[in-house]
Amino acid sequence: MKRKYIIANWKSYKTLNETREWFKLFYKNLPDQVELEDKEVIICPPYPLILPVFEIIMQYSTKERIMIKLGSQNISPFEEGPYTGEVSARLISEFCSYSIIGHSERRQIFSESDKMLAEKVELVKNYNINPIFCVQGVEAVIPLGVEIIAYEPVFAIGSGKPDTPEDADEVAKFFKEKYGLIHVLYGGSVTAENVSSFTIMENIDGVLVGGASRDPEHFIQILNKS
Numbered sequence: 331m332k333r334k335y336i337i338a339n340w341k342s343y344k345t346l347n348e349t350r351e352w353f354k355l356f357y358k359n360l361p362d363q364v365e366l367e368d369k370e371v372i373i374c375p376p377y378p379l380i381l382p383v384f385e386i387i388m389q390y391s392t393k394e395r396i397m398i399k400l401g402s403q404n405i406s407p408f409e410e411g412p413y414t415g416e417v418s419a420r421l422i423s424e425f426c427s428y429s430i431i432g433h434s435e436r437r438q439i440f441s442e443s444d445k446m447l448a449e450k451v452e453l454v455k456n457y458n459i460n461p462i463f464c465v466q467g468v469e470a471v472i473p474l475g476v477e478i479i480a481y482e483p484v485f486a487i488g489s490g491k492p493d494t495p496e497d498a499d500e501v502a503k504f505f506k507e508k509y510g511l512i513h514v515l516y517g518g519s520v521t522a523e524n525v526s527s528f529t530i531m532e533n534i535d536g537v538l539v540g541g542a543s544r545d546p547e548h549f550i551q552i553l554n555k556s
């Protein structure tokens with residue numbers, strides 16, 4: 331059975347109180363029949379919530395059967411130093427096992443270049459953080475050392491109009507053949523209703539979920555159906 335990555339990208343949403351409420355409902359309502367052994371569940375909250383989420387996860391890890399992992403949504407291209415406002419790989423390395431790098435919102439709104447993204451990949455790898463490298467299509471340049479990519483076509487993000495599972499599988503196959511053994515995820519308007527149509531595809535190893543991950547009940551359904 332293939333191991334599936336189910337990743338929640340909360341973007342710039344959720345206060346501390348909303349986050350506490352999300353986890354309370356998530357752990358309370360997670361039914362026993364949801365298969366978790368075959369899944370790597372990763373939450374990527376906004377930066378200020380990384381520490382509180384880490385503490386919540388630790389607190390529940392002993393009594394719950396799910397060990398959620400933490401990821402950042404972005405990372406500084408610098409290791410440390412006088413970079414006002416930047417959060418570096420070193421600073422999150424005690425809490426995060428993953429980091430989303432190259433999300434299309436970062437590339438478009440914050441003008442992140444391929445060169446900068448390759449530097450970010452190298453930096454997180456130095457701190458044993460696994461990059462989840464987002465690509466928007468087959469023309470993407472994948473930096474050395476990347477093992478997980480998320481195919482997220484721009485038209486599908488937040489639009490309610492996902493790519494077809496067949497298209498996504500073709501793209502995933504392309505990247506696997508070109509770059510060898512890497513995991514390829516799909517992202518863009520994934521919901522509990524369509525998640526299985528993607529995870530069932532031969533070359534797709536999981537999903538990156540934005541909007542639908544913000545509601546704990548919906549996220550549980552995504553885990554259940556994936």
Ligand code: PGA
Nearest residue numbers: 487488518519539540541
């Ligand atoms: P969406 O976002 O699920 O809201 O389309 C996905 C993403 O941007 O990672």
